[in-house]
Amino acid sequence: MVDYLIGAVGDIPEGMGRAFQAGRRTVAVFKSKGKFFALSNRCAHRGASLCDGELSDNGTVVRCPWHNWPYDLATGEHRLDPKEKQRSFPVRVEGDRIIISI
Ligand code: FES
Numbered sequence: 001m002v003d004y005l006i007g008a009v010g011d012i013p014e015g016m017g018r019a020f021q022a023g024r025r026t027v028a029v030f031k032s033k034g035k036f037f038a039l040s041n042r043c044a045h046r047g048a049s050l051c052d053g054e055l056s057d058n059g060t061v062v063r064c065p066w067h068n069w070p071y072d073l074a075t076g077e078h079r080l081d082p083k084e085k086q087r088s089f090p091v092r093v094e095g096d097r098i099i100i101s102i
Contacts, residue, residue: 032059037073
């Protein structure tokens with residue numbers, strides 16, 4: 001795995017997502033209840049940017065902005081269809097910096 005410094009903690013408002021480039025990948029990073037989660041940004045359905053989705057289910061799910069598919073923030077699993085999944089990536093915070101491992 002390779003670590004990518006993607007930004008500062010303050011770059012992502014609570015309850016929101018932002019897209020970051022990590023090597024060749026675009027990753028959607030979310031802040032929910034003070035924790036950070038990273039998923040592949042391109043929705044497995046038709047390619048919408050998940051970083052623009054809304055959080056739901058008490059901040060545990062991101063809903064795709066185009067057709068509302070619900071992905072678990074922690075695992076990337078589709079909440080209604082286990083066959084569909086977004087890739088998820090480990091996130092850690094060091095000081096003020098957000099680092100993801102791909
Ligand atoms: S593009 Fe994401 S649910 Fe359709």
